[in-house]
Amino acid sequence: MAETETAQSRTDFLRSLRAVREFKKTAVPDDALRDILEVGRWSGSAGNQQGAEIVVIKDPKTLNTIAGLEGFVHHLAGAALGLLIVMPGQWAEGDAFDEGRLAERIMLAAAAHGLGSSIGWLTGSGREAGRRLLNVPEGRTVRTVISIGYPATAARRGIRKPLDSIVHSEKYS
Numbered sequence: 001m002a003e004t005e006t007a008q009s010r011t012d013f014l015r016s017l018r019a020v021r022e023f024k025k026t027a028v029p030d031d032a033l034r035d036i037l038e039v040g041r042w043s044g045s046a047g048n049q050q051g052a053e054i055v056v057i058k059d060p061k062t063l064n065t066i067a068g069l070e071g072f073v074h075h076l077a078g079a080a081l082g083l084l085i086v087m088p089g090q091w092a093e094g095d096a097f098d099e100g101r102l103a104e105r106i107m108l109a110a111a112a113h114g115l116g117s118s119i120g121w122l123t124g125s126g127r128e129a130g131r132r133l134l135n136v137p138e139g140r141t142v143r144t145v146i147s148i149g150y151p152a153t154a155a156r157r158g159i160r161k162p163l164d165s166i167v168h169s170e171k172y173s
């Protein structure tokens with residue numbers, strides 16, 4: 001029974017992850033940030049190539065500039081910090097998969113520390129502008145920046161399709 005309770009509390013935690021885009025001014029403690037980055041370091045990658053890199057951005061001026069680039073990144077403006085994911089840019093499909101895994105782990109590790117977070121995607125000219133702004137070498141993929149901070153508001157419940165509408169048993173139809 002105890003094991004079931006542990007599994008349930010763990011899956012409750014995983015299920016509770018919601019995007020948070022409004023943050024308190026409070027800074028993120030260094031050890032919480034370090035722990036989040038360590039979780040990111042242990043994210044799995046295709047062929048264990050570990051191509052992902054992370055730029056930690058704390059300067060509010062830089063965060064404001066990113067928030068103004070093309071994309072859905074306005075929430076960077078109020079964040080305590082931003083984590084930009086840099087991918088190698090040699091294998092688009094693999095990069096996208098590894099990047100998604102890493103982003104989710106970062107968000108879950110942040111939540112474990114009581115921090116809110118949201119993915120922000122740079123689009124169009126925002127990617128090249130972000131790459132230049134943060135001195136990322138040409139050819140690397142700059143797409144995802146995660147805002148992190150203590151939530152200013154309670155997490156929303158979220159909206160999801162019913163399980164029956166997305167899960168098929170044995171065959172699709």
Ligand SMILES: Cc1cc2nc3c(=O)[nH]c(=O)nc-3n(C[C@H](O)[C@H](O)[C@H](O)COP(=O)(O)O)c2cc1C
Nearest residue numbers: 017018019071072073118119120121122157158159
């Ligand atoms: C690939 C991907 C790209 C996303 N891009 C953005 C984005 O650019 N800006 C943003 O605010 N949220 C972005 N999100 C967050 C989604 O809007 C969010 O996961 C979805 O609305 C569900 O939110 P909830 O988990 O809080 O219910 C992105 C999520 C994914 C998976």
